[in-house]
Amino acid sequence: MEEKIETLLSEMTLAEKVSLLAGADMWRTVAIERLGVPSVQVTDGPNGARGTDDNLGKTSMCFPVGVAMGATWNPDLIRRVGVKLAAEARAKGGHVLLAPTVNI
Structure with missing residues (x-):
């Protein structure tokens, strides 16, 4: 590669x-x-996948900020949130999620 x-x-x-x-x-x-x-189409949050201009005004998930989720020390929780964010980004046509609480 x-x-x-x-x-x-x-x-x-x-x-x-x-x-x-x-x-x-x-x-x-x-x-x-x-x-x-x-x-490549990108989308951001910050705590969900907002989508593009076509999606403005539509709802999106709203997860707690990354530092709050990290404080749980629960990797399974974070993995499940990642799966949900990926599904939402994909549903809104996104190839890359720019959420600052995710792409650290």
Whole structure:
């Protein structure tokens, strides 16, 4: 996998690399079609998966902040919350969950 990534990076132009940092908009990365790199949709919370502009105003789960859940010292609880967050993000079309209480 690392070799494939290194090859892909070596084939990208500087402009293409920079475009991935900026994104197509607030919720999507830029696709690089000539290399088969798809656009990735992100979503954030902070304690659930809000979704994109299409989902604004809709409900989402609201879990306690990460530090509160971490204070339980209950790995099974955290795993179950992760499963629920993943399902919600997927249901809202997200490929990546940017929630600050998750991506530590």
